[in-house]
Amino acid sequence: MNSAQPFFDFTSVWSSMPILLKGFAIAMACATVAIIIAILLGLIVALMRLSRVKILRWIAFIYTQFFRGIPLYVLIIWVYFGLAIAAGVNLPAIPAGIITLALLNSGYLSETFRSGILAVNKGQIEAGMALGLSRRNVMLHIVLPQAFRVIIPPLGNQYVDAIKDTAILSIIGVPELMRESKALANLYYRPFEFYTFAGLLYLFAVLVVSRGVSVLEKKLSAHSAQTTVIIDVLN
Amino acid sequence: MSSPVSAPDALAPDFLKLVGVSKTFGNHRVLDKIDLAVSEGEVLVIIGPSGSGKSTLLRCINFIAAPDEGEVIFQGHSWKAMSSKYNFLANRKYEQKLTVLRSEIGMVFQNFNVFPHMTAAQNVMLGLTKVRKQSKDNARKAAVEALSQVGLAEKVDQYPEKLSGGQKQRVAIARALALQPKVMLFDEATSSLDPELVNGILEEIRRLAKAGMTMVVVTHEMNFAFQVAHRIVFMDQGRIVEIGTPDQIRKTTEPRTRSFLSAILN
Numbered sequence: 001m002n003s004a005q006p007f008f009d010f011t012s013v014w015s016s017m018p019i020l021l022k023g024f025a026i027a028m029a030c031a032t033v034a035i036i037i038a039i040l041l042g043l044i045v046a047l048m049r050l051s052r053v054k055i056l057r058w059i060a061f062i063y064t065q066f067f068r069g070i071p072l073y074v075l076i077i078w079v080y081f082g083l084a085i086a087a088g089v090n091l092p093a094i095p096a097g098i099i100t101l102a103l104l105n106s107g108y109l110s111e112t113f114r115s116g117i118l119a120v121n122k123g124q125i126e127a128g129m130a131l132g133l134s135r136r137n138v139m140l141h142i143v144l145p146q147a148f149r150v151i152i153p154p155l156g157n158q159y160v161d162a163i164k165d166t167a168i169l170s171i172i173g174v175p176e177l178m179r180e181s182k183a184l185a186n187l188y189y190r191p192f193e194f195y196t197f198a199g200l201l202y203l204f205a206v207l208v209v210s211r212g213v214s215v216l217e218k219k220l221s222a223h224s225a226q227t228t229v230i231i232d233v234l235n
Numbered sequence: 236m237s238s239p240v241s242a243p244d245a246l247a248p249d250f251l252k253l254v255g256v257s258k259t260f261g262n263h264r265v266l267d268k269i270d271l272a273v274s275e276g277e278v279l280v281i282i283g284p285s286g287s288g289k290s291t292l293l294r295c296i297n298f299i300a301a302p303d304e305g306e307v308i309f310q311g312h313s314w315k316a317m318s319s320k321y322n323f324l325a326n327r328k329y330e331q332k333l334t335v336l337r338s339e340i341g342m343v344f345q346n347f348n349v350f351p352h353m354t355a356a357q358n359v360m361l362g363l364t365k366v367r368k369q370s371k372d373n374a375r376k377a378a379v380e381a382l383s384q385v386g387l388a389e390k391v392d393q394y395p396e397k398l399s400g401g402q403k404q405r406v407a408i409a410r411a412l413a414l415q416p417k418v419m420l421f422d423e424a425t426s427s428l429d430p431e432l433v434n435g436i437l438e439e440i441r442r443l444a445k446a447g448m449t450m451v452v453v454t455h456e457m458n459f460a461f462q463v464a465h466r467i468v469f470m471d472q473g474r475i476v477e478i479g480t481p482d483q484i485r486k487t488t489e490p491r492t493r494s495f496l497s498a499i500l501n
Binding site: 052053121123124126127128129130131132133134135137141142145146149 | 294297299323326330331334335336337338339340341342344346348349350351352361362365366407410411414
């Protein structure tokens with residue numbers, strides 16, 4: 001037993017710290033850029049879902065179902081290899097990874113936005129209309145600001161998911177935390193230590209994001225939404 | 236008790252008129268071919284049991300609920316029910332035009348509908364900047380002025396959350412009046428208020444009546460209705476049963492009006 005390696009030996013992890021932190025930074029950057037794009041796409045799709053035009057509603061519905069239903073693993077292969085084969089578009093790994101995450105998350109976020117928008121009291125919209133505001137201004141100044149408050153917690157959850165999902169970008173060669181951990185684990189024969197450390201970094205990121213979300217939530221609910229009162233239009 | 240305000244000239248041309256306005260929700264015909272004319276400066280009070288279509292009638296005047304049939308004539312301009320539900324572009328264009336009508340008509344709701352994410356002043360400023368295209372500075376001045384007139388000078392920068400029901404309703408009234416509407420619609424403006432706050436809001440409406448504002452008021456406050464109205468409309472089941480001066484309505488022989496009044500006045 002005297003020649004056996006110690007059970008836990010994090011020396012190689014410490015010495016690889018710059019590579020690991022760089023991988024972590026790339027993962028965070030991918031998740032952040034992807035979630036920002038997903039918010040914009042998700043909002044557009046949600047507004048289409050709520051449109052009075054049937055075709056737009058249908059397109060949005062199919063979009064949502066598709067990107068919520070497809071596994072990340074398959075989608076990433078399609079975007080990275082499929083686009084290259086079918087359309088000759090050779091995306092570098094990082095943009096392909098970001099696009100994949102953005103599409104996938106936009107599917108979920110469009111539903112989040114939709115429910116947030118629908119949660120705004122109908123009376124608020126009527127009050128805006130009664131002032132003579134255009135539909136656009138009612139949406140922009142009355143509905144969306146109130147919807148946004150409701151969706152901050154699920155938005156935070158989505159961001160957390162996106163951070164963890166970056167691990168799968170390793171399969172197309174994005175040099176993010178998981179890929180670097182795997183390479184180093186193989187190099188030093190220390191899989192347990194490297195994966196554990198990677199896990200701790202993800203956990204750290206998620207805790208920071210969750211904390212940020214709850215701070216933002218408290219700040220915005222300082223003047224909270226009016227209690228929803230259902231108006232009896234027949235009165 | 237006679238009306239405290241002199242009745243408007245009976246011969247004045249119709250200022251606001253509904254012609255054959257109908258509205259159906261599902262299978263329920265909420266409004267059935269309503270004809271109604273309001274003169275400039277008139278205070279018209281609509282009474283009737285729940286579900287009689289009072290609120291919907293009010294909402295049809297500014298197309299918050301678009302009529303299915305009929306037209307609304309306001310200051311000589313006709314606003315017809317939308318011809319087709321399926322012509323999206325035409326409807327969208329029409330809806331854009333309707334903002335002109337709506338901006339001339341102020342509306343106060345039962346549930347206040349103040350914007351909770353804006354201060355009292357911001358609530359009032361929104362219409363001034365976005366509809367009247369005023370600068371922020373001018374809008375702010377006008378908002379402070381409008382809020383002061385309803386007794387909220389001290390609350391200008393408060394969020395609705397910090398205001399009582401009565402104060403919220405005052406913000407809503409100031410918000411509507413700031414746009415200097417030609418007509419005010421009140422949809423059971425006191426029904427959600429605690430009893431001790433009701434009189435304050437009724438006083439605001441009375442003040443407007445004295446200032447000569449044209450108003451259509453839906454209310455359950457019968458004493459108030461009989462005091463302030465030039466004419467009272469009694470509605471039941473989507474139809475106008477009877478229109479008359481407060482005295483005429485009080486002495487009516489129409490059985491449905493009588494049974495409603497005797498039920499509510501006891």
